[in-house]
Amino acid sequence: MARIRRGAGVDDARPALVWFRHDLRLADNPALLAAIATGRPVLPVHVMEPPGTQGLAPGAAARWWLHGSLAALGQDLAAHGAPLLLLEGRAADVLPDLARRTGAASIHWNRCYEPAAIARDTALKASLRAMGLDVSSHNAALLFEPWIIRTGQDQPFKVFSPFWRACLAQGEPLAPLPAPRRINGFRDAPAGSTLADLRLLPVAPDWAAGLREAWSPGERAARARLARFLEDGLAGYAELRDRPDLPGSSRLSPHLHFGEIGPRQVWHAVRGWTLATGEEAGAEAFLRELGWREFSHHLLHQFPELPERSFRPEFDQFPWAADEALLIAWQRGRTGYPLVDAGMRELWRTGWMHNRVRMIAASFLVKHLLQPWLAGAAWFMDTLVDADLANNSAGWQWVAGSGADAAPYFRVFNPVLQGERFDPDGNYVRRFVPELAALPASHIHKPWTAPPSMLAECGIRLGHHYPAPIVPLEAGRQRALSAYRSMTRESA
Ligand SMILES: Cc1cc2nc3c(=O)[nH]c(=O)nc-3n(C[C@H](O)[C@H](O)[C@H](O)COP(=O)(O)OP(=O)(O)OC[C@H]3O[C@@H](n4cnc5c(N)ncnc54)[C@H](O)[C@@H]3O)c2cc1C
Structure with missing residues (x-):
């Protein structure tokens, strides 16, 4: 069947953009599903901001990881029908330009919580809306939004234990969303950069041999690591998590940071494991650590100077x-x-x-x-x-x-x-x-x-x-x- 082209008077051909950031996965990705739900062709995009962009540029080891993670995401998206477009430049410039060139009708992203990202995204949301785009943002990175968990006096928490009790009192976090089976990709995407163009990998010297040996970035590897941990690690976690000589913890932290797996997926997988095994101790101790992750994001949100100034x-x-x-x-x-x-x-x-x-x-x-x-x-x-x-x-x-x-x-x-x-x-x-x-x-x-x-x-x-x-x-x-x-x- 002939594809309906933009300009032929059929508005449905205008794409829905999905801006991938710290959510480099297909499963439990509300922004991606929101874009698909528009019924429009979907154009997934990742923007590499210039090195040195205040508060947003990853460090050297994280750049190595990002390369592998984008490679994996790119393959998965292409296999689903919507190749990933890689762009370089300030998102504040590049995304409005992309929206103009493609005639995009909407853009969807999952929220980031770093102060510089919040400032960038707030400004972008306003400028993209002013251009007439529908903009939707979602939570894919945290169990609970940082502004939801408050003390009885409607203040942010400063102490972990009551914070975590308040989180648990919210009830179960939302169940993870399924990965899409197929994505109707946008066919008229402009040419972007290649992954090699982003120069994320170290050369001269290539110091990443140890990283390659230790890690496999990507959504599939993240899920495999979680499955292995549930099978071999969780039962002994409370006892062995403090032992650096043993593989006692999950090592999910880089996967979680890049959003190759989301905390809701981890939470519900652990809950399923508890139901299946009848064991509680390891699961409770492990979920509490996810709680520290929530608490840290909560602190950064209420005190944006946290990376630069002492809280006290x-x-x-x-x-x-x-x-x-x-x-x-x-x-x-x-x-x-x-x-x-x-x-x-x-x-x-x-x-x-x-x-x-x-x-x-x-x-x-x-x-x-x-x-x-x-x-x-x-x-x-x-x-x-x-x-x-x-x-x-x-x-x-x-x-x-x-x-x-x-x-x-x-x-x-x-x-x-x-x-x-x-x-x-x-x-x-x-x-x-x-x-x-x-x-x-x-x-x-x-x-x-x-x-x-x-x-x-x-x-x-x-x-x-x-x-x-x-x-x-x-x-x-x-x-x-x-x-x-x-x-x-x-x-x-
Ligand atoms: C000085 C210092 C710096 C740290 N820097 C980072 C960092 O840059 N990035 C990072 O992800 N973690 C950091 N942590 C927290 C913690 O050390 C790592 O999250 C943990 O070692 C990751 O290993 P794991 O995935 O096997 O953890 P597990 O014990 O399996 O825990 C599961 C998940 O819970 C979260 N988590 C666990 N412990 C903590 C904690 N104390 N605070 C916040 N989240 C936690 C992580 O996402 C982790 O993947 C830091 C801790 C200290 C003391």
């Missing part, structure tokens, strides 16, 4: 002692504390770090080394494949003691005791700090206490093969506590 204003007076050499030693995993170094090297090699080790490595930087949390947060944003403005800012502020519902400042993680407790055989350290691999578990978290004969037998010369501790633990802790006291005196 008294921390504006904190006497940080910024020191490039200390920061670099930490970034490279050369602090002389094996658990911290293993975490930082896991991050460098795989683009991910275990949650407990994130807390310990971050605490070491801001407390033992007195470096500003902003410096650590920036490094994480550049090196994590799951780099997420809300989770990362909230995580760093929690550790630094400057955040809402943060750890009390005097809680200074001791990397030796934490290592002995959560990596009891030292296997995590052995994997990422191979120069210490021959040490027995009794000394692997504190090699400086090993007798010289043991070090010699293991082929280790401290300060040569592996650094001596960069700061003595107790002295570092005392220095941090006294910095905190001086801050509280200043702000009293």
Whole structure:
């Protein structure tokens, strides 16, 4: 049958645009379904904003992930009948231009919650509506919209536990939406960029070998990871989630960040698992972590300065002692504390770090080394494949003691005791700090206490093969506590 062309007087040929951002999936994608429901041909588009766009440009590891995720989404969309159009430039310029060139009747997207994205999207919504387009935005990234969960006094929550109770009191989140079977794609799309044009992958040097080994981006891989976790991980999650030496957590964070799977899908899959197995503990503990993700987004929404400023204003007076050499030693995993170094090297090699080790490595930087949390947060944003403005800012502020519902400042993680407790055989350290691999578990978290004969037998010369501790633990802790006291005196 001949296709009806735009201009032939039949309005139905005008496309519905779907702007893909942090929702790189077909299932449970309300914006995509809304576009299909218009009955118009659908034109899916992704816009790569210029590097350096304030608050919107992904870090290096996230760019690597985005390449794989867009490749997977592009294939799936093409197989469904609607190839993905890739465009480069500021969305504020590129999308109105696309709407004009295609005669689009509507545009649909799922909401992003970063402050810069909210500002961009609000302005765009107004300008696209002024051009006569129908604009619809949807929630695909969170269980509950951040403005819905409020205290009895109609205030935003600042403490996690009551926040999470209020979320649970909302009842079950909406059931996930099915993926479309076929999409009636728009045939007259202008030419876009190729994925290679976006230059998301590192070259010269190609440092991404460890990432390729560890991860498969894309919706299908996300669902496979969730299925594997339900089968092998969830039952033991409450017990093993703090063990970096074991595969105890889901590793869904980059998939969730890029929206290759949505939290509602995860929630309902976990609920289904509980019904099928009759087991509760692992599921409850796991859903609570999804709750921390919600809480972080909620905090960012009520306090948009969260990525740049301490939530607690008294921390504006904190006497940080910024020191490039200390920061670099930490970034490279050369602090002389094996658990911290293993975490930082896991991050460098795989683009991910275990949650407990994130807390310990971050605490070491801001407390033992007195470096500003902003410096650590920036490094994480550049090196994590799951780099997420809300989770990362909230995580760093929690550790630094400057955040809402943060750890009390005097809680200074001791990397030796934490290592002995959560990596009891030292296997995590052995994997990422191979120069210490021959040490027995009794000394692997504190090699400086090993007798010289043991070090010699293991082929280790401290300060040569592996650094001596960069700061003595107790002295570092005392220095941090006294910095905190001086801050509280200043702000009293
Ligand atoms: C200093 C610091 C920085 C962090 N930066 C990030 C970041 O940039 N991106 C990110 O996604 N997470 C961040 N986190 C939170 C947490 O470390 C990771 O989400 C978690 O390690 C991901 O592993 P997983 O998927 O196996 O988690 P699981 O334990 O399997 O948890 C399931 C999901 O819940 C969410 N989640 C779990 N723990 C937290 C938490 N504490 N806060 C918020 N959400 C959570 C994640 O989406 C995760 O995928 C940070 C934590 C700290 C202490």
